[in-house]
Amino acid sequence: xxxxxxxxxxxFFGFVFTAFSEVETIxxxxxxxxxxxxxxxxxxxxxxxxxxECHFDMTTISxxxxxxxxxxxxxxxxxxxxxxxxxxxFNCGGKAINRDFNKLLNTEEFPEIVLKLKxxxxxxxxxxxxxxxxxxxxxxxxxxxxxxxxITKGSDLHVNGVMPLNINDFNLTAPTKMLGxxxxxxxxxxQFSLNILE
Numbered sequence: 001x002x003x004x005x006x007x008x009x010x011x012f013f014g015f016v017f018t019a020f021s022e023v024e025t026i027x028x029x030x031x032x033x034x035x036x037x038x039x040x041x042x043x044x045x046x047x048x049x050x051x052x053e054c055h056f057d058m059t060t061i062s063x064x065x066x067x068x069x070x071x072x073x074x075x076x077x078x079x080x081x082x083x084x085x086x087x088x089x090f091n092c093g094g095k096a097i098n099r100d101f102n103k104l105l106n107t108e109e110f111p112e113i114v115l116k117l118k119x120x121x122x123x124x125x126x127x128x129x130x131x132x133x134x135x136x137x138x139x140x141x142x143x144x145x146x147x148x149x150x151i152t153k154g155s156d157l158h159v160n161g162v163m164p165l166n167i168n169d170f171n172l173t174a175p176t177k178m179l180g181x182x183x184x185x186x187x188x189x190x191q192f193s194l195n196i197l198e
Contacts, residue, residue, distance in 0.1 A: 026072065028079070032064045036156060036195035041083075043090065045188040054092040054101055056085055067117075075121050082116040100175050104167070104184070110139045115190075118144070128152050134163060136190075138170045160193040 041056040061083065068079040087107040092098050105113070114137040121130045128150050135144045149161035167174060167186045174184030 026070045028068060028070055030066065030068050032066050034064055034197040035061060036197050038195045039193060041085070041190065041192045041194075043188055043190055046185045048183050048185075052092055052097060052101075054090040054098075057089040057091065060086065060089045073122075075119050077119045078117045080116070082114055085113040085115065087111055087113065103175050104172060106139045106172065113138050120149075123151055132161065136163070136165070138165075139172055141170045143169055157196040158193070159196065161191075163190040163192075164188075165190065 035058065037058070039058050041058065043054045043056075045052050045054075065081075065083070067081040069081065070077050070079075087102055087105045088111070090098070090101060092101045102108075116135040116137075117132060118135055119133040121132075123130045130149060130151060132147050132149045133144060134147050135142060143165075145163055145165075147161050147163045149159055152158045165188050167188060174186065176183050
């Protein structure tokens, strides 16, 4: 009986060790990507009287973005691959709404939104749609989302998607206007379309 248990233990330990060793041998790779001028990122939201749209100034992003990743069978996992978005670089169409937007994001205390790409599932043949795992840091609170994205390849690589968020998840309180009659919905969207030059 003891011998049988020992064999099972050794088999299990050997299996775990082998699997762990295989994971460790997957090489970390580095690359640099460049976003074209056609790329955009915007935040869309609604109030009880209309909608608003805030566009990020993409020219403020470094021309080259370094990425570090490991290529697995079914996915690509990234290490410290991120976009840092200063809140003040969003333009919502006017000074008053820009001021309200920065008040909503608590810009004075937390001036940046950070989007980290954690993982992308590999695209199957004849299918442009997949899922990206994106970690967002907003107002010093971190949340992770699985975001459907579309990847198309032409002269460059085109990646687009929509990330729905609820501002309540980040302990944010939307400002009200006109004695509380104009209220911002807690549901917003981050929409992105990135053209990656090759």
